[in-house]
Amino acid sequence: MTVWIGTSWKMNKTVSEAQRYTRTLLAGLDGRELGTVQPFIIPPATALSAVAGILAGDRRVLLGAQNAHWEDDGAWTGEVSVPQVADAGARLVEIGHSERREHFGENDETVRLKVAAVLRHGLTPLLCIGESAEVKDAGRSPEFIVGQASRALEGLSGEELARVLIAYEPVWAIGAAGRPAGPRELAEPFSALADSWGHRVAGLLYGGSVAPENAAALLEIPHVNGLFIGRAAWQAQGYLTLLDIAANTINQELRTS
Template sequence: MTDGSLTWIGTSWKMNGSLAFARAYATGLRARAGAGWPGIQPFLIPPATALAAVSAVLRPGSGVLLGAQNAHWEQRGAWTGELSVDQVADAGATLVEIGHSERRAWFGDTDELVHRKVLATLRAGLRPLVCVGESAEDFAAGRSAEVVTAQVSSALAGVTPDQRPAPIVAYEPIWAIGDHGREATPEDIAATVATIAERFGDRLESVLYGGSVNRQNLTAILDVPAVGGAFIGRAAWTLTGYLDLLDLASEHLACSDVPLAVHSPAVHHSVKLVDH
């Protein structure tokens, strides 16, 4: 990995949230971001409709990175309904989420298309956040590392160790995400994460874990060797929830082997991810 000094803690809102919600969430996050979270790199991936509005609140100087949930591999053209990497960058994105299992299952994001999107994102100077993960059947059959390694290998084809910004991989087992996801144990994920880091670490910024991450399991996940952070879903869909997880991660790092000063708690906000 290119930089082990930061732990990445972020969330994607998926297809949720209005502009009013997005502005309120971003305003509350900005109010807390001034003090920062030692050792943590926060990132936020709202729907495309809210990206510019959130960017206007958080930039410049908040330290919170913004991402898009998807982008096309072409710069421009007759691609009705799509957004290019340049367009999401223009709206404030510095990350692009690529290859989430929902995109792969419902919108035809094959390994080949994921690879094209990774290269397009890098060409534009943005950081790809590549999601990979195996099915429950593959997990039960002991094929997790094999399946995930193939996905990462395809996504990173042609990416060199000196590429900047370096990509991030988020390992998200399909069986552990969504409404009916089963919470993974550290033992469930350790071998697969270690395999990703060992085989591709020279080309990656970090390997994150995502899948039913919450306050109860976050610190155990962060203690798994080679895990460089967490990509969180519904547990961070309220401002209170996200701030709590950022605080917890920073405090956990401070109590581990890095002597970081922990900021004092502040009043949490009660913004919820609902449409107004």
């Protein structure tokens, strides 16, 4: 079973900073035994090509883009297409992050169109879903996130679904003001996701205030196949630490199973 451990840098890092991070990451991976752990990094669009150049020929790290339009080309000022991010080296595309939904008007329909576009061009969609604190407090988290995923993945074939990653990122748990979620309160949402999608998609990830202190416990939650990490992985050494934790956790689970 592949365990996906990745990080999105959001609107951070210049090209030179991204290159330095990537070189440090690759050097740090030498000699490390990650087993079934699959690292992925998602730089800003300005650094995609530069990071791809450093990763060229090294298949250990999957490169992603933070966004892409659903059309292949056209009069979409300021946007980038899936063919463009693929040409820059991306093999994965993050879609539907709550910040995109809140600040840039993305909705279930545009997210659905983007998932389809990413699949159409042979890349991996990383579909982000998550509920607000109000939804959580009302006890509607499971039905809300399952509904989000269902609308985004509507009409896809079984073969297409098998290439999709879903990242559950509760809005109340992400960002600088986010509150770390405990395994107990994540058990029900992941159980609901697994019942609907766990046997059909490539993996179910968790993201939201992930840190070295809670990474192992999060990976031990039933049905969690990986972690989508923010600021705790924005320095290469921090990311390497989290990769080690993931590899050790999975190895321990294998030894005790």
